[in-house]
Amino acid sequence: MKDEIFDITIVGAGPVGLYATYYSGLRDMKVKLIDALPQLGGQLTALYPEKFIYDVAGFPEILAKELAENLIAQAMQYEPAIFLNEKIIKLESLEDEKIIKLTSEGGNIHFSKTVVLSLGIGAFVPRKLDIPDVKRLEGRGIHYVVKDKSIFRGKNILIVGGGDSAVDWALNLEGIAKHITLIHRRDVFKAHEDSLRKLFNSTVEVKTFYELKRIHGDEHVKGATIFDNRTGEEIYLDVQHILLFLGFLANLEFIQSWGLEIDKNAIKVNSKMETNIPGVYAAGDIVNYPGKLKLISTGFGEAAIAVNNAKNYIEPASKYFPGHSSDFVPKKLKSK
Numbered sequence: 001m002k003d004e005i006f007d008i009t010i011v012g013a014g015p016v017g018l019y020a021t022y023y024s025g026l027r028d029m030k031v032k033l034i035d036a037l038p039q040l041g042g043q044l045t046a047l048y049p050e051k052f053i054y055d056v057a058g059f060p061e062i063l064a065k066e067l068a069e070n071l072i073a074q075a076m077q078y079e080p081a082i083f084l085n086e087k088i089i090k091l092e093s094l095e096d097e098k099i100i101k102l103t104s105e106g107g108n109i110h111f112s113k114t115v116v117l118s119l120g121i122g123a124f125v126p127r128k129l130d131i132p133d134v135k136r137l138e139g140r141g142i143h144y145v146v147k148d149k150s151i152f153r154g155k156n157i158l159i160v161g162g163g164d165s166a167v168d169w170a171l172n173l174e175g176i177a178k179h180i181t182l183i184h185r186r187d188v189f190k191a192h193e194d195s196l197r198k199l200f201n202s203t204v205e206v207k208t209f210y211e212l213k214r215i216h217g218d219e220h221v222k223g224a225t226i227f228d229n230r231t232g233e234e235i236y237l238d239v240q241h242i243l244l245f246l247g248f249l250a251n252l253e254f255i256q257s258w259g260l261e262i263d264k265n266a267i268k269v270n271s272k273m274e275t276n277i278p279g280v281y282a283a284g285d286i287v288n289y290p291g292k293l294k295l296i297s298t299g300f301g302e303a304a305i306a307v308n309n310a311k312n313y314i315e316p317a318s319k320y321f322p323g324h325s326s327d328f329v330p331k332k333l334k335s336k
């Protein structure tokens with residue numbers, strides 16, 4: 001099957017992988033896009049499709065799912081080969097042939113001259129709470145992601161966490177839910193300053209130093225007991241939904257067996273987005289380098305850098321600087 005060698009294979013179809021796919025087409029490379037999930041879009045579609053994003057250049061505000069749709073439309077212009085439900089579990093460098101071999105969980109093999117790893121946070125495994133009834137009521141009032149805001153309309157909800165997800169969802173559900181309580185075990189939040197300012201000016205009832213102790217309800221959540229971790233004082237909350245935003249556990253163990261250099265639980269890259277394996281690049285949330293910011297906007301830049309370097313790697317005579325996109329408008333858009 002080595003006649004099926006692609007110029008570039010993007011593993012991970014989140015915003016960064018989608019943009020890398022577009023850029024590969026722009027650079028006239030034969031491109032394949034692979035993702036473990038059944039749909040494209042990464043965190044945008046899997047974790048927070050209905051949340052607004054405010055910090056992507058050119059969009060004062062855009063729903064995550066709409067940003068994903070736009071990125072997909074942009075990437076599809078060059079008709080990439082797409083493989084979904086395809087989790088890559090092995091990466092090997094066939095150095096003599098300058099080819100990268102990827103193997104999926106189902107045993108499929110993919111050959112490519114270059115690879116961009118845009119794996120995000122890897123498989124999405126939400127951090128869970130070790131308290132009774134959490135597991136039993138998952139999907140029946142206990143949530144780790146929000147896929148449909150409408151189920152919270154007119155309900156009392158409890159949000160647990162102090163990071164961006166907790167704060168952003170509290171703000172996004174304000175006006176939809178009847179009442180929102182947000183508890184955090186400390187008084188220091190890890191969320192964006194602007195979101196925090198909005199939170200403290202909102203109707204959300206914020207309780208710091210509070211933790212979840214017990215969940216009440218047989219078939220569905222109907223209440224929660226929270227406690228002050230300084231005094232032990234308990235409060236019963238009449239809530240129908242509990243949203244646990246305690247972060248995600250990134251499982252990067254499989255990557256370590258690929259021979260990649262890891263730095264702070266991420267793939268180490270240089271300023272060309274090169275990993276330590278020739279022909280293998282990485283971009284987005286999965287990478288680390290001095291000054292790295294885990295944001296969509298920075299990931300886009302990293303994708304462009306990775307793809308242009310990959311082009312140069314397989315065609316050393318080609319220019320690194322791609323030119324301006326208006327110089328090569330895709331056929332489908334020419335009439336516009």
Ligand SMILES: Cc1cc2nc3c(=O)[nH]c(=O)nc-3n(C[C@H](O)[C@H](O)[C@H](O)COP(=O)(O)OP(=O)(O)OC[C@H]3O[C@@H](n4cnc5c(N)ncnc54)[C@H](O)[C@@H]3O)c2cc1C
Binds near residue numbers: 054089121283
């Ligand atoms: C609630 C929330 C709100 C956020 N808000 C913002 C915001 O307002 N602004 C902002 O800039 N950022 C925000 N972020 C962060 C943003 O979503 C990430 O920075 C962004 O998604 C990273 O994109 P990515 O393409 O690198 O990775 P991801 O979106 O994580 O996509 C990675 C993809 O790789 C796939 N994958 C992983 N491992 C494999 C494998 N072995 N084989 C095949 N496929 C694999 C995954 O299935 C996934 O689809 C937010 C995050 C959360 C959780």
